[in-house]
Amino acid sequence: MTETVCVAVPRKGRPLEAVLERLAAGAGVHALADEVSSTLRYEKAVTKGRQHPDRDVYERLADYSDLSDPTSPEYTLLRDDRDGKPRRIVFDSVTIETDAVNVQLVGREEPFRSLRTHEFALGFDSADLVLEEVVSLRPDGLDSLADVNARIDPRESDVRVVTGLGDTVYHTLMAKPEVLPPGADLDREFVADYTGDLCISPRYERLVEAVLGTDALTDVDFAYPAPDADEEEAAIADTGLGIYLTVTGSTARDYGLVLGEHLFPSETVLMENPTEASDATEDVKELLTDQQLETAIEA
Helix, strand or coil: CCCEEEEEEECCHHHHHHHHHHHHHHHCCHHHHHHHHHHHHHHHHHHCCCCCCCCCHHHHHHHHCCCCCCCCCEEEEEECCCCCCCEEEEEEEEEEECCCCEEEEEEECCHHHHHHCCCCCEEEEEHHHHHHHCECCCCCCCCCHHHCHHHECCCCCCCEEEEECCCCEEEEEEECHHHCCCCCCCCHHHHHHCCEEEECCHHHHHHHHHHHCCHHHCCEEEECCCCCCCCHHHHHHHHCEEEEEECCCHHHHHCCCEEEEEEEEECEEEEECHHHCCHHHHHHHHHHCCCCCCECCCC
């Protein structure tokens, strides 16, 4: 009988889509990956008011989930954080059968923490969460996923990063041109010599400290966008210097900001709790690891 390995994954969003794309490539389940991604994108549009379905949320949920087929995706309802706390349809689970091992993706709100509590041997989550929770702060910063494992305190967590999935969005330095001296580069060295406010999202405070290093932030004070701010780039423009996740930088340029160094990849990563590893989990890691796509991680 083929063994089934449960893998913790996010319930929605870009990280889940990255996992589905990797499985589509490794196990040939392209139709399944497209089905789950398109369903969740539609439900996100409903939540944001861009789609107005004729059926209520329970009817749609019943239509999406085929409980008679163990390989069919299942979904569930969660309360959304938006005004009125509407119910939102999110991913729950699906089983993918392969010759070597069956892979059951199990949706979790916090996959990384599920590995930390030994509920799973394998899981996917954003690399940001690893930095925010268990990477130790040091005087010098880090700039790649390859540095992460060396900075995880073994007393804090057994979890280690195996590989990145390449869905990279960077934490990027941004500044008003008048903040930069003539000929200066907007990079880590500039921040190390800078004195003043640095605008970041409050949840990224520890991440920024880990990435830049505590020495570089000696004379820096963190400033935060107003809770009701529509775009963080506007708050960075008001502050003069900041860090924000960016893909193209077009919105930043709308506010007259200069784009500087890419500081750290906000990437979906495959993680493992080695204390829960087995021969079957090694088979899953092999299935999910594409040598042409993966980010090199040093153990």
